[in-house]
Amino acid sequence: MHQYKVFVTRQLPASLAPLEQIAEVEVWTEPQPPPHTLLMEQAIASDGLLCLLTDPIDSAMLSSATDLKVVSQMAVGYDNIDIETATHLGIPVGHTPGVLTNATADLTWALLMAAARRVVEGDRFTRSGQWNTWDPAGLLGLDLVGATLGIVGLGRIGTAVARRALGFDMHILYTSPNPKSPELEQELKARRVKLEELLAESDVVAVHTPLSPSTYHLFGDRQFQQMKSSAIFINTARGSIVDPAALHRALSTGAIAAAAIDVTDPEPIEVTNPLLTLKNLIITPHIGSASHATRKKMAQMAIANVIAGLKGERLPHCVNPDVYRQSVREER
Numbered sequence: 001m002h003q004y005k006v007f008v009t010r011q012l013p014a015s016l017a018p019l020e021q022i023a024e025v026e027v028w029t030e031p032q033p034p035p036h037t038l039l040m041e042q043a044i045a046s047d048g049l050l051c052l053l054t055d056p057i058d059s060a061m062l063s064s065a066t067d068l069k070v071v072s073q074m075a076v077g078y079d080n081i082d083i084e085t086a087t088h089l090g091i092p093v094g095h096t097p098g099v100l101t102n103a104t105a106d107l108t109w110a111l112l113m114a115a116a117r118r119v120v121e122g123d124r125f126t127r128s129g130q131w132n133t134w135d136p137a138g139l140l141g142l143d144l145v146g147a148t149l150g151i152v153g154l155g156r157i158g159t160a161v162a163r164r165a166l167g168f169d170m171h172i173l174y175t176s177p178n179p180k181s182p183e184l185e186q187e188l189k190a191r192r193v194k195l196e197e198l199l200a201e202s203d204v205v206a207v208h209t210p211l212s213p214s215t216y217h218l219f220g221d222r223q224f225q226q227m228k229s230s231a232i233f234i235n236t237a238r239g240s241i242v243d244p245a246a247l248h249r250a251l252s253t254g255a256i257a258a259a260a261i262d263v264t265d266p267e268p269i270e271v272t273n274p275l276l277t278l279k280n281l282i283i284t285p286h287i288g289s290a291s292h293a294t295r296k297k298m299a300q301m302a303i304a305n306v307i308a309g310l311k312g313e314r315l316p317h318c319v320n321p322d323v324y325r326q327s328v329r330e331e332r
């Protein structure tokens, strides 16, 4: 019998052996996330929780789980976890930054190029038997070389997306709560602007900001109307940053030319959702980090975070380092 008990909310693409050396590990093996009541029971009975972005870790759960020493999320985003409550309770929360930056930037570019050159539409056109001739005016798209790319949130992933744009001689505009270093701005040839200017000037707008109360529905009717009618909108961050009804209006009225999104609100998107009827929208099922090597690294990182949390060591990648302040620990 081990001293600790850990609940893992899905089968992971990495070995649990290092964790099993110090803890009794129970893995939820169904393909769908564990039901909320079961997750609650498991959280209450556990010292550690290794979870995914599909698991809501709310205030009631954290407050009831009095033995919980660590919550380790296998994702860089953590908007499904009530961080404020976790911090208040002195529970460190881990995440997996860095290892998925390139994979997510690659998918952003895959979507960007697919939307710019109408790849998915072209595939449907071919399969449906409409390819009758070479049409001088058929399926025309956007040239990316020399175009302006507006990056909303120049963090790790936004920066990696911008680096790839250098190969296309694109002009980079960005928004960010704080200016980036002059060295980075110079390397990326990037200029920080207000959101209104970014929307008005960009040929492609890509969202790379975390979801928070201040970015919830950041994109609504007004923002889409401020964009060029030829513009392409890309979102590989979180679905709720965009008002889905406003995106539908923008794409169906021609306020913008096209969009490609890897995230939706809600997730998964219902098959009856009107967005799925739009030809000028590409939707992928939240696969930004979905490469073999990246998902393995994410799982390994999440395992390392949970092990550190059980041992009372500082998590290698902690979302709420405030838990390590003496005052918070004493209050617990």
Ligand code: GLV
Residues within 6 Å of the ligand: 053, 074, 075, 076, 077, 078, 100, 237, 288, 289
């Ligand atoms: C995926 O969306 C992540 O946050 O890692």
